[in-house]
Amino acid sequence: PxxxxxxxxxxxxxxxxxxxxxxxxxxxxxxxxxxxxxxxxxxxxxxxxxxxxxxxxxxxxFADGLEFKDKKWHYCDGYDRRFYTEICSGLKPAGISQLTNLDPPRTIPQGCYDCGDGFYNTNTRVVIDYKLRFLRNADDDEHEWIIRTCRKGWDEITGFKPKQ
The missing domain is CATH 2.40.128 (Lipocalin)
Incomplete structure (x- = not known):
């Protein structure tokens, strides 16, 4: 009733x-x-x-399916700050090994950057989508932001370069 x-x-x-x-x-x-x-x-x-x-x-x-436990709570501790849905969907914790949320990481053309919606070529200053279609020309502000924050076509942190 x-x-x-x-x-x-x-x-x-x-x-x-x-x-x-x-x-x-x-x-x-x-x-x-x-x-x-x-x-x-x-x-x-x-x-x-x-x-x-x-x-x-x-x-x-919780709304995302996480069950609250008042004892032995192993969620969002000092070592792993991911949300529960990120843990369930396979997002790795932050750190040097976490260069991208994709597993395996997207292959970026050498000398280009992955800027979130495509690849950026610093020589041509053109952004193309992941299917290699033209998206836009980058202005000076976007160019500086991409170089400062985005992942490059080879891993500068570990020095790994793909075979050419």
């Missing part, structure tokens, strides 16, 4: 609070009682066992 505020709330059903939080479970005398789940507007949820409106045990799950 669906309860409304004018009814006595008793038994199993669904109820929407004024905050748009939804409860699906059992109630007794107008209070959460027994098994029930709170679904929050941000897409997180709390599944619990309730006794006269008080949660006796339960589990909170």
């Amino acid at each position: 669906f309860w409304t505020s004018s009814q006595v709330i008793e038994g199993k059903g669904r109820y929407t609070l004024p905050t748009e939080t939804k409860y699906n479970g059992t109630m007794k005398d107008g209070m959460f009682h027994g098994k029930g789940t709170l679904y929050f507007p941000n897409r997180s949820k709390y599944e619990g066992i309730w006794d006269c409106g008080i949660s006796k045990e339960g589990k909170y799950t």
Whole structure:
């Protein structure tokens, strides 16, 4: 059943609070009682066992699927600051080994830079997309930004150069 505020709330059903939080479970005398789940507007949820409106045990799950643990919490510690969805999708932690989010990394033509939407050639000052089609001519500001921040066609950090 669906309860409304004018009814006595008793038994199993669904109820929407004024905050748009939804409860699906059992109630007794107008209070959460027994098994029930709170679904929050941000897409997180709390599944619990309730006794006269008080949660006796339960589990909170964030919108991205991460389950909260108050003990042995191994998420977002000092060594690995990735979001849970980044961990699930294979994004590597930051560091010298993390030159790109792609695995394997995209092959960049030698002497060019990967500028996010294509390759930039410093000699021609042209950006082409990843299918090698013209995108734009880079102005001075974009040229400086690409050289300063983007990954080059060979790994300058480790000195690795592909065979020519």
